[in-house]
Amino acid sequence: MTDTQKIALVTGASRGLGAALALELSKTHHVVAVARTTGALEELDDKIKAAGGAATLAPMDITNKDAMAHLCRSIHDRWGPIDVWAHTAIYGPALMPTPDLDDKGWTQALNTNVEATRNLIFMVNALMTDDSTALFFADDHAGQKFFAGYGATKAAQMALVRSWAAENTKLGPRIVIAEPEPLATTMRTRFFPGEDRSKLAAAEDEARRILSDAELT
Template sequence: MTHTALITGASRGLGAAMALALAPSHHIIAVAKTTGALEELDDQIKAKGGAATLAPMDIGNDAAMQTLCRGIYDRWGRVDMWVHCAVHAAPLTPTSMINTKDMAKSIAGNVTATSTLITYIAPLLGTDGRAIFFDDPVVGHAFHGAYGATKAAQIALARSWQAETSKTGPQVHIATPAPMPTATRARFHPGEDRSVLADPAAEAARILSEING
């Protein structure tokens, strides 16, 4: 039986690292908006002897997510693991100056899309699947209002789902990665010393080890 791992936000950073870490044991279903980055990930997965199905789409597109989940069900009947790394990172700005469009995009990408995905993916996970979400300590920090508020709401959804399924499954995990030299962090912290940040591959291995432990 083929084990499957659905990675939303798989094209780079922690999402790509999680995909590569799971590739030896799972067929990777990689979702992201950037086709070129997904193709690079596919090459890396193949180099490790793994296999992937690429799904270049926006998680905020409800019809696309329905089609994706239906396709997963038709081909495999289930998902063993869902790793949700997709996030919309709005530009940093004083809270009193948050752009309405930036906030709307943050709510759509980080809250609405997550809620919708939980609805669609929960039946695919069944009672013995696992879902992984990622908390971020910058919530509440200065200038992170739009990102922080919607990231906190995303994790609140995950915590509620976790509490609801603690006895029945699926298992819902919430991990807190160490700061990594990702593109998102580069936007938030330009000019910082990236050499002291954690390697995404090492963080992926640590998180999976803690979850499996």
């Protein structure tokens, strides 16, 4: 990468919308791609290289606070400020009646969707300037039957983000909340197993639309 190339951090970059955003951003940015699955990150890296871009792979769990703090410090020491942060990492526990929501699924959803987001906002904010953009994604299922685990934790995540956005209206960084069309992702297949996937949006198309709407392309 050149000294003047922009830096984009994508958390949850291994598949779905995160991978599509990383690939699209790599046309204009050096991408730092974070996800737990090393193999999927390597596949993304191959696509980015084939398209003429470059990425730094960070195979780690965003719920590991120490690992994420080390990554953010490394980004600061190597590149300084970042220009874009796209946060797509999410966990959807199995759908079930609210009284049956188990500790394991609830805890993982809470740690991934809420606590990790809170920690990352604190850490990544220090890497951003007033001209940087943080990009988040609404997916409202709060109050829908069988969605207690995902709906509650996703709503809490969005409450954090919307407060941060309201606080930054006159300063920066810029906080953008996008609303993707229903996507043909693995998580959606688990939520809606009988759905006609041919009617769902492609992640690549949505990535281009979202980045264009956010004036990031």
